[in-house]
Amino acid sequence: MKTVLIADDDYMARQKLRGIMVWEQYGYTISGEAANGKEALDLIREQTPDIALVDMDMPVLNGVELIRKMKELKLPISVIVLSSYNDFDYVRDSMKLGALDYILKSELNKKQLLGTLSCANTGQDQETRQGFSDQDEVYIQELYVRKILLGLLKEGEQGGELIERYQLPIDKSRNMLAVCELDDYYLAVEKMDEKGIFTFHQFIEHLWKEAALKVPEIFPVKIEDRRYCLVLSCRSILSIGNAQRLMESVLSEIRSNMLRFLNMTISISISSICLSLTELSDYYRKSEQRLKNKFYLGKNAVIHVSEEAVPNRDGGGQETQICFGVEQEKEMLFLFSIGDVSGLTEKIRDIFLQMERSRKEESQARTLIIELLGVIRTVAKRNGADFQLLCEIEEPFHRVKQYETLKDLENWILDICYRLCEQTAQREKQKNYNRLTVNAVFYIDHNYARPISLSDAAEYLQVSSSYLSRIFKNDTGMNFVNYLNQVRIDKARSMLEGQPVRQIKSIARETGFNNYNHFFTVFKSIVGMSPVEYQERER
Template sequence: MFEVLLVDDEALARNDVKGMLDWEKHGFTICGEAQNGAIALSMIEQNTPHIAIVDVSMPTMNGVELSRRIKEQFPMVKMIMLSSFDDFDYVRTCLMNGAMDYLLKHRLNASALLALLDRAVMELQSEAREHKARSVQTQIIESLSPVILREHVANLARNVEGAEESLLAYAKENDLYTHSVNYGTAAVQIVPFLLVTEMLNDVQKNRFVQQATDVMQMAIGDVQKRTVGYVGEGRFIILFSFEERSELAVTSQINQAVSALSHSLEKFLNLKCVCIIGPRSGSLKQLVASYRKADQEMNDILYQGMHPATLRDALIIEEKKQLLLYLEQLDGDRIRHTITTIFATVKHQPIYAMTVQTIVSELLRLIEMSLKRQFSHIAREDVQLVPTRNEFGRMSSVSEFEMWVLSYYARMVDIIKEQQAGGSYSRHIGKAVQYISDNYAANISLESTAGALNLNPSYLSRLFKEETQMTFTEYINRVRIKKSCMLMESDAYALKQISSEVGFLSYTYFFKVFKSITGMTPQAYIDHLKTSKK
């Protein structure tokens, strides 16, 4: 049994966690409870648990300080943090202090908790094996290195010149496959690899690949007989060797290993994968052909008949221009309609099709581009309420992708609106600014805005001038001119259409206001844009 310590200042929260699982059924037992970090530390000193589930926010000693003390004094204890959205900065510090991961209290459920507990057990067992291996080391250093073996196997899949001869020489040097008479390969593709790793730096991506490799290797067994090699871009090769002569037995074992691999990736890393088994072969020299067959079949499935090298962007230029424009206008309805229309074209495709993956990737890149161009003052920490890309790993349909992307865009639009309406404004003026941002294209006035906010027009006018240093009319005109400039940059509307789109009832008045604010006529501004793009 793995012992678990619960640390939370709320007894009700501790009871919720205790009642969430049949702990003993899953191999765990609650060894104690503490209402703050100081008590927890004392309990750990007397009876060190395997795992500690720790609330971030507590009196006397909070989870941040407790995680630091545990890391220093009891580094073998695995920590799982419980937090709310408001604790995000504390959570990051806890993760830096060695915590495995965190769970949001309002999303806490049995499956999420059990997944983290299982991951903790996997890490504990891995560390125990490493410790045992170190403790029984002899003076003889084995020449066989799993890392080198994996690289030789991966080079077969990468079609590196001389890879086959190098593997044969390495196998002979280390007495590998001496009694093997049957061989096989499999190609494995992590489905959401592009989406999950796109925003990671090289170090983070390498760590992600190593985690996936370790989980797969653990699932299939002895690295000397069943070797996982990383090919690139989320693609892996599995090399199988067997001493059994029965083709039926070999096929059965390969199928079982691939099934275990797929299950482990989903259980421990929340990742789905596609596995294709290559033809069985009778010698190492035939493995390249076996993998090529599996690799080609994988590409046919993922790319729907298109070669990866010739796959073009899934979004057409017009769709990109429309979405960027609607993002700049913060037009939620048009954004939702455009995204729904885009996804309707791929609803028939499987989730692992690269067209689907590329569409989602392009949509996410567009919103990043928009943020950098127009809202660079918004820090990434301000978007912490947006779900992380880790959720892609557990999705099983195109509809789930669509709902996630719609939620992402809607949340970003809300955040940007909140930022624009924020600053040092009072509550009333903040609401007025937000109202203008939402309704500038309509025929709004000081009176209609005051009515929408249940304020006296004279009071709103005076307060607006004091806080913005502009009259209501001056402010709304500046908003409309800014939006008109965005429409001009899109090169999708005529000038008279633009003046109407942003709320001016008269083109002549639009012309006058535009020149007053920008110092140039609308046409001169467009000519300037064209010149700057050359």
């Protein structure tokens, strides 16, 4: 029996690991548990387990510090890293110190764990691999190809020797890379539970591997939740053109299936042919770096090696200065106060145009957008508007980090401004409303998702339905039902915008329509197109 130590400060995570399988059936036994890095180190000194499952984020000693201490002790222990977030630099440090592999907690399952544990049993010769299943072999191959790509080989490990020992499906001298990143990944998983995220990842992995199997020279490697790499072995390919066509055929199928089944796009960075195995990690790093061009180029982009960096369009002259000081704040406040939507739109688009022209570093551009959002928050506060409701998210400033392109951020900022102008205009109108109408509007705004009616509102306001109907139409120019439908459709439009995986039927239910066909009819009568057509246009 191989002994396994679990080191994780999360009690539920330790319980999940214990119960994920009957360990003894697979030749393992759990020798102990530790709730922090120091406890783990004490148990390691006492027990010397064969394998340690180590969480990255622990008190007293974190995962990296624990692995560093273990390395100093020079004990023959295989370390597998557990990470609850996608901070790859943190995981990278642990692997440089000798960790065998890493598992993201969001993806932890019996099959993956067994595959990773089997890597800890590989030993140094071919005989130790006898008895492993084909799936085990794939896990082992993925592990070592990933190490080569990320430059995580231990001292003394040679890429060429690893290719021979583990029959890695890459070439020793000629390889082409395609580094791929799922667009809008964080927005897609934002509302999924743990089971949903796991199923989502499994399905994506299936799509990638199924497409790659059709070209034996291509090997897919998962790098992290939203990033994959296709490695094309060019040992038997005579020309660059043929290599590119093979790579593009697989990428075309993957892009098509991602769009068809998940309504998601991917951005891709394709390298030239790398002629040295020792330079492969550098080729990967540069391909990954080129993906940052997506911020300006937009999603669903295919970026080639010639696009080494996004050019600065100022041509090396005076750098464009963009800031949001007192004067800009006054100007925007004035535009809001007079309800000049077109002037406000022009001002914001001009700001983003300056950003696009200056092509600042992505981090600098995001900082400027946070400043702009701060100005809008000030304006909202002065106008008595709820800033979080305007942004339709609890942490608006965090959202700036989640949108992946400058254009996405521009559209989001414009939507917030439109809603703020609408609220301001509505508030001005309501100054002349009868108090009864104001309360009825409040009732609709807070209950539109339920099956409410004029009689429900009248009962809530303790007046007769006929009296409320007359007052309400006199103030708003609309009867109660039409106003309610307008509110519901406005909410539905917001949900259809920027939500790539939302189902239209679920949006209909969430906005108070129990009948999909009725929702469809009302939406088309108000917007002028069907929900499907609207979603397509926004997409």
